[in-house]
Amino acid sequence: MVEGVYENSVLLNWSQKKPIYGQRQRSDDLVSQGNFLGGVPISHDPPIIGYETVFSKEVLVVNYPTRGIAEGEKLDIYAVQVGTTNFSGKTIELWDAGLTPEKIEQMKEEEAKAQALEAKAQALIEKQKAEAEKAARAKVYAAQARAVILLQSQATNGSASAQCSLGLRYLNGQGCETNREQAIYWLTQAANQGDQEASNKLASLQK
Numbered sequence: 001m002v003e004g005v006y007e008n009s010v011l012l013n014w015s016q017k018k019p020i021y022g023q024r025q026r027s028d029d030l031v032s033q034g035n036f037l038g039g040v041p042i043s044h045d046p047p048i049i050g051y052e053t054v055f056s057k058e059v060l061v062v063n064y065p066t067r068g069i070a071e072g073e074k075l076d077i078y079a080v081q082v083g084t085t086n087f088s089g090k091t092i093e094l095w096d097a098g099l100t101p102e103k104i105e106q107m108k109e110e111e112a113k114a115q116a117l118e119a120k121a122q123a124l125i126e127k128q129k130a131e132a133e134k135a136a137r138a139k140v141y142a143a144q145a146r147a148v149i150l151l152q153s154q155a156t157n158g159s160a161s162a163q164c165s166l167g168l169r170y171l172n173g174q175g176c177e178t179n180r181e182q183a184i185y186w187l188t189q190a191a192n193q194g195d196q197e198a199s200n201k202l203a204s205l206q207k
Helices: 101-156 160-172 180-192 196-205
Strands: 002-006 009-021 048-062 080-087 090-096
Touching: 048 080, 101 160, 160 180, 160 196, 180 196
Parallel strands: 048 090
Antiparallel strands: 002 009, 009 048, 080 090
């Protein structure tokens, strides 16, 4: 039953009752009092002598055309509960009459499309991030490779510090493939010239 009419919304007292029969009560014949569940009483044998209230509550229905509706009317409405709202200081159920089955299906499809687009965008971001990281690593490796070439020349010419650095790079695979044999060779060459760092590294490798 309509309790209040507002712009594009109505306040309803939604009640549901079950019939009381003269000789016995049938609990499977619930009928609505005009709001969300339609239906009209039908003839029964035994006859209906009254109704027992199953529940009664106030609900606010939005997106409903209110022109020509007056308080006290009974309405048949298709609506979907979308939450609750504060009305005159109390919390009541909020229903949306604009959400038809077709519109709900459309909203689901749009949500699925939006999620798919979001997933695609996220995948693109991850791909770009991975490519940027790969490019950065390649740049660092290229710089290290150039350093190895320079150290190779200096080490061959007898520089102890270059020999030590080159040995460490071969040991750690910086700018070149990891090569333990070459690492020990160049560290030994540097240690033989009194390079303390090379001597310490060789000692640690022998432990």
